[in-house]
Amino acid sequence: MAFLRRTLLIALALAVALVLLIVALDFFGAQPQPFQYILH
Amino acid sequence: MAGRGGPGAAGARIASAAVALLIALAAAEGAVRLLGLAPEVKLIDVQKDDSVYKRSTNPILGFELKESWSDPAAELVTSYPSTNSYGQRDRERSLEKPPGTRRILVLGASVVEGFGIRDLEDTVCGQLEAMEGPNVEVLNFGVSAYCTRAKVELLKVKGLAFEPDEVVLFFTQNDFHNFNHEAFALGSPIDRPRFVEDLYVHSHLFRTLATRLNWFWFGAQVDPTGWNRKAIGDDNVVDGFRLLRELAEEHGFRPVVALWPRFTDDAVLDPNVMPDGETPVAERLARAAGLPSFRFSPGFRLHRDALGESVNPRLQYTLGDRLHPNPEGCWVAATILMQELDVLRAEDAPLPSPSSDETAAAVARRLGEDEPHPWRITVNLGNTLLQQGRHDEAIEQFRAALAQKPDLAEAHVNWGIALKSQGDLPGAMTQYVKALEIAPDLPDAHYNLGVALAEQGRRERAVQALRRALELRPGFPAAQAALAALTATPERAASP
Numbered sequence: 001m002a003f004l005r006r007t008l009l010i011a012l013a014l015a016v017a018l019v020l021l022i023v024a025l026d027f028f029g030a031q032p033q034p035f036q037y038i039l040h
Numbered sequence: 041m042a043g044r045g046g047p048g049a050a051g052a053r054i055a056s057a058a059v060a061l062l063i064a065l066a067a068a069e070g071a072v073r074l075l076g077l078a079p080e081v082k083l084i085d086v087q088k089d090d091s092v093y094k095r096s097t098n099p100i101l102g103f104e105l106k107e108s109w110s111d112p113a114a115e116l117v118t119s120y121p122s123t124n125s126y127g128q129r130d131r132e133r134s135l136e137k138p139p140g141t142r143r144i145l146v147l148g149a150s151v152v153e154g155f156g157i158r159d160l161e162d163t164v165c166g167q168l169e170a171m172e173g174p175n176v177e178v179l180n181f182g183v184s185a186y187c188t189r190a191k192v193e194l195l196k197v198k199g200l201a202f203e204p205d206e207v208v209l210f211f212t213q214n215d216f217h218n219f220n221h222e223a224f225a226l227g228s229p230i231d232r233p234r235f236v237e238d239l240y241v242h243s244h245l246f247r248t249l250a251t252r253l254n255w256f257w258f259g260a261q262v263d264p265t266g267w268n269r270k271a272i273g274d275d276n277v278v279d280g281f282r283l284l285r286e287l288a289e290e291h292g293f294r295p296v297v298a299l300w301p302r303f304t305d306d307a308v309l310d311p312n313v314m315p316d317g318e319t320p321v322a323e324r325l326a327r328a329a330g331l332p333s334f335r336f337s338p339g340f341r342l343h344r345d346a347l348g349e350s351v352n353p354r355l356q357y358t359l360g361d362r363l364h365p366n367p368e369g370c371w372v373a374a375t376i377l378m379q380e381l382d383v384l385r386a387e388d389a390p391l392p393s394p395s396s397d398e399t400a401a402a403v404a405r406r407l408g409e410d411e412p413h414p415w416r417i418t419v420n421l422g423n424t425l426l427q428q429g430r431h432d433e434a435i436e437q438f439r440a441a442l443a444q445k446p447d448l449a450e451a452h453v454n455w456g457i458a459l460k461s462q463g464d465l466p467g468a469m470t471q472y473v474k475a476l477e478i479a480p481d482l483p484d485a486h487y488n489l490g491v492a493l494a495e496q497g498r499r500e501r502a503v504q505a506l507r508r509a510l511e512l513r514p515g516f517p518a519a520q521a522a523l524a525a526l527t528a529t530p531e532r533a534a535s536p
Contacts, residue, residue: 007056007063014064018245019071025252026077 069245078244079251079262090424092119093184095229095260099271100193102220102264105129105153105183116156118224118420126198129153130180131160137203138177144168144381145179145199145293147191148210151300152182154370156359162367164210167374179204185214185221188280189272196287204293206381209284211322211333212300212363213311216407218276219269223416225424226264228257265412277322277404281329285394288331295391296384297326297333298377301340303353303362303369308340312407314400321403328397332384339376360483360513415444419451431458449479453488460492468492483513487522494526502526 072078092111096104109123124132137143146152146165154163160180161170169178181191181199191209199207214221236256239246250258260267273279281297288295299320302311310320326333344351354362357369365373422437438455441448456471469492475485490505503526509519 003052003056007060010057010060011063011067014060015067015071018064018068018249019075022072022077022248022252 065245069243072244072248078248081241081247090119091224091226092123093224093226095226095257095264097229098193098197099260099267101183101186101190101197102268103183103222103226104194114158116158120154121158122160128180128198129160129163129182130165133177133179133202135201141175141177142172142206143177143179143202143204144172144206144208145181145195145202145204146208146210147186147195147199148182149186149191149212149214150182150184150364151212152180152210153184154180154182155184155364157367157370162370164365164370164373164377167367167371168377171374171378182210185223187217187220187272187276188215189218189276189283190220190280191215192280192283192287196283200287200291206294206296206384207284207288208377208381209295209297210300211297213302215277215280215322216312216404217410218272218274218408219265219412220272221412221416222264222268223420225417225421226261228261230257232256264417269412274408275401275405276408277325278329278401281325281331282394285329285331285391288391294384295331296380297322297331298380299323299333299335299337300363301335301337303340303356303358305352305354308337308344308353308357310335310337314403321400321407324397324400325404327392328395328400330392330394332389332391334380336373336376339379340372343372355514413445415441415448415451418444419448419454422451423454426454426458426461429461431462434458447478449475449482449485452478453482453485456488456492460488465492465495481512483509483516483519486512487516487519490519491522494522499526 090111092106092109092114093103094106096102098104105123105127107123107127108125109120111119112121114121120129122129124130126133126135146168152164154160154166157163160166163180165178165180165182169176172178179199179202181194183190183194186194188209188211195207240250240256240258241247247258250256251262252259254260254267284295287293299310299322302309310318312321313319314321314324320335323333323335340353340357344353344356347356354360357366357372358364359366418437418441422434422441425431425434425437435455435458438451438458441451442455445451452471452475456468456475459465459471460468469489472485472489472492475482476489479485486505486509490502490509493499493502493505503523506519506523506526510516510523513519
């Protein structure tokens with residue numbers, strides 16, 4: 001049970017960190033144009 | 041059972057971390073989707089192998105010409121008949137300078153590259169080389185849409201290896217832009233593994249991070265001018281001239297800035313002059329950087345005077361667009377350039393000391409505030425789809441381009457062509473007419489309207505439209521052929 005709780009806590013922390021990273025990148029001006037094409 | 045610090049516990053910790061990571065990625069994926077953070081991706085499978093340009097790994101350049109390119113059927117906009125093995129629109133050159141040879145390296149954008157000109161011999165560089173004789177090589181280092189800083193960057197990363205004795209920088213309108221207009225949708229400079237592309241398409245989280253952090257060059261691909269503009273900075277002309285001067289001192293070549301004019305129907309003008317006079321901004325900036333400069337305009341005016349006042353400079357010297365020289369314009373430019381280089385050589389003066397010209401720098405900065413135009417990519421993507429016969433998709437692009445820029449006459453013309461290919465002649469004509477309402481002097485619109493009118497049997501009006509196309513673009517081969525076919529065949533009654 002403790003193992004599961006710890007795993008979930010780490011997962012939550014990582015997920016929050018990732019999303020915060022993205023938001024921070026946008027905040028510091030790395031946001032790209034809203035659309036684009038991928039050409040193979 | 042293993043102890044607390046044993047391999048079993050370590051394994052459990054690793055397993056816990058791995059599971060946590062997977063859950064975190066899944067949760068972040070969900071969060072990114074919920075918040076709508078990922079850029080939209082539209083998958084259009086277009087082969088861009090027919091473009092002479094490729095994305096560069098140098099952010100200041102943004103894009104470059106491909107090496108050893110060959111395309112005998114090149115349409116002279118996205119493709120040329122050839123490039124050399126170093127990626128210049130030039131004949132093959134050796135890196136090492138042949139003994140007793142003087143090398144003139146010409147930096148520039150489409151004017152130097154030879155936009156719209158098929159034979160290398162007809163470009164400014166080709167004609168100058170022929171005039172200068174056997175012991176002089178004139179290297180064409182023109183790449184469409186490059187700003188000053190990018191031109192000098194190309195000299196630094198590629199041109200210096202050819203040991204030039206003289207470097208001429210052709211200065212045109214796009215030099216002021218603090219980015220290189222990327223007019224064509226280009227692929228990635230690197231081949232990505234298939235799973236990375238799939239991951240980019242299907243995972244919002246990966247797409248968001250890869251776009252923002254430029255993983256696998258996705259960032260550059262999504263926002264091609266953004267990274268280019270960031271690398272170039274806000275004062276590209278000032279920085280470019282400064283670097284050119286530094287390189288000249290370091291490598292011992294003679295630099296000169298050559299100011300390209302604008303050709304109107306009744307005059308040859310110097311664009312972008314200082315607000316309080318007639319001095320071009322670029323001339324002031326060149327002087328401040330300690331670089332010699334000259335204008336092409338007086339030489340063109342003299343040539344025109346010799347031909348007679350009635351000569352229309354736009355039609356006489358350009359492809360009809362006021363900017364890009366036709367073979368005669370290239371010949372006159374080469375003659376002027378040869379004379380100016382002779383004068384500089386004869387003077388053999390040391391480079392003047394650099395100074396500062398804040399007023400001119402501020403004007404240049406204002407001129408460089410122009411924004412990149414994403415519609416250019418959209419409309420060119422539409423053109424590629426049109427060439428591939430994918431009319432519905434092409435129309436979607438033209439519609440999108442017009443939503444971004446409603447006065448884009450060429451998008452209406454090409455939309456019309458797509459409709460006509462689908463058999464919708466009235467729809468096509470509506471688009472051509474819309475194009476002409478926006479740009480009454482667009483020869484392509486008159487030509488297409490003329491062909492459509494001919495197909496409807498409205499011969500007189502068709503001839504009128506085709507003649508107008510030829511007036512606006514003398515020698516327009518398609519219009520000439522259509523007009524010849526129309527006047528050679530007997531008149532038939534209009535279709536019921």
